[in-house]
Every structure is written in structure tokens, then in C-alpha cells.
Amino acid sequence: MQLKVFKTLWGYSGVPRQAAREAVEAGFDGIEGPVPASPEAREGLAAALEEHRLDYVAEICTGGSYVPERKATPAAHLTDLENKIRIAQPLHPTLINVIAGCDAWPLQVQCDFFAAAQQIGARHDVVLSFETHRSRSMFNPWITEALIRHLPGLRLTADISHWVVVTERLLDDDLDWQTMLAIAERVHHMHGRVGYPQGPQVPHPAAPEYAACLAFHQRFWAAVWHSQYLRGYSTSTLTPEFGPDGYLHTLPFTDQPVADLWQLNRWIGDTERTHFQTCAGMRRPLTASRGTCP
Secondary structure: OEEEEEEEOOOOOOOHHHHHHHHHHOOOOEEEEEOOOOHHHHHHHHHHHHHHOOEEEEEEEOOEOOOEOOOOOHHHHHHHHHHHHHHHHHHOOOEEEEEOOOOOOOHHHHHHHHHHHHHHHHHHOOOEEEEOOOOOOOOOHHHHHHHHHHOOOOOEEEOOHHHHHHHOOOOOOHHHHHHHHHHHOOEEEEEEOOOEOOEOOOOOOOOHHHHHHHHHHHHHHHHHHHHHHHOOOOEEEEEEOOOOOOOOOEOOOOOOEOOOHHHHHHHHHHHHHHHHHHOOOOOOOOOOOOOOOO
16 A cells, blocks of 8 residues: 655645645645636646646535535535536546535434435545534544444545544543544545644644644554555545644734744655555554554
8 A cells, every 4th residue: 555645735825836846846646625716727727737747636615615604505515515526527636525514413414415425426426535624514523433334435534633622632542542443444535634632733743742642643544544454445645734724823913823834744744654654564453552553
């Protein structure tokens, strides 16, 4: 199994060709980001991907932006999903990362919604991977576990930094870890951001004061790799996703960032490529206390 690392366009203000050059220079394998709204912008992204031979993970939000419009119905979310899939398809994405649903919907509504979303993906012959994201349907591990019990074919994009801040703890005690391992078995794609109990993004993942947070996330990422290996995956995908919009810490009064986002994401990319190699050929399951690899 190989690991492919993607450059996120979240917080990126440059043109696609520049992003593609930066991805290649960093040894990344592709780009992840929203599908551009205009045909001209989509053509520019397609040209950059082709020129630099990069893969693409398309990002779709249904029913609003990253936080859904509260009054948007499941039917509206599904219509939004199908329309955006049609726009994304000409870019030939490796997968489509979908930020979908609403945290306030009852469980049965969630199950019906994701069953219908899976049918839309199958109808268009695209790979949909649904992100674990605050304000969305899979905003905590227990509702996510319930959904995958009802829908065995549901693919997940795991961004567990959201769950760390939602639950205000690292989910590494015995009970929580069993839930995390069950979820790891359905993960198709991962976002590599490190959260801490009071926020979705540590100031810097290499800082020693956040070592326990990094180790927890790495244990989970290794559990996903182990599961994917057993599921017969030939490739695992990871997008380092430190970002702006209140995630990046800044200094009071000046609003100056305490770190550079691209440097943070490159650090995660480099670190996890090495981490992945130490976990190659994983055959035994992980425990919460046995380190980051078998």
C-alpha cells in the first residue's frame, strides 16, 4: 500500500498553477479543494492538474457552506449534492469529499439521507467520501458509528480534530478507543489536522506541549492504515489540512498568525510519510496505549 498526500486549497489565494508547482515541490501527489464556480476557473484547475500530473480530490458542501443553512431540507441537500457532482465530474476527481447533512437532524433522517446520497454517487459512478465535520451529520463519533451500522457501504473522510474539540477530550480511553477503531474500518480518506480539547487546530503540531494530541491523532491514522491494508487498499490518501478562518492561532490586537499554514501542512505531510513507512505491512490491530504502529 502507498500513501498519497494532497495539498489543500483551503486558505490558498494563489492561482492553480502556482498551487500545483508548490505541491510538486513538496513531494505531494495531488490537490484537494472546492470545485471552482466558473467554467474558466475549472479549466484553469484542470490544466494545472494535467500539466503537473497531479490527482484531484474535489470538495462539495451541501445545503450551504461549511456550516449548513439550518432550514435546508434533506431533499435540498440531495439536490445540491447531485448538481455539484455534475460540475465536478469533468475534473475526474480521485474521490469527492462531501461535507453533508446537519447535526440537528434525527437519526432516522440521517440514515435516509445518506442512503439516498450513496445512491446518487452510484448513479453518477463517483466515489463519495463523507467528512466527519462539526455542524454536520457526523459531528461526533457515536452518531457516526450509528450511521455506519445502518449503512455498511458508507465511506468516511476522517477529520477527528473536530471530534476532539466537540467532546473536549482525546478519545483514547478503552471505551472511546473501541468506537474509534470501529470507525477506522470505514475510513476511505483522511484530513491530517491535529486538534486539542479546546480547539480544532493546535498552534503547531511539532510543539512539545501538544505531543499527546499529535500522538493520539497518529494512533488513529495508523489504525486506518491498518484497516485499509486488511481491506485490500493499494493506496491511502491524506490531506494535511491546517487552515485559516479562526483555526489558525493569531496574536491579540495585531491578528498576526503564529505560524505559516503551508509550513504546517508540509510538516504534517513529511511527518506522516515517514510515519506511514514505519507502519508498512501492518498486520496487527492497534490499542490506545501501544504506540502509533504495531
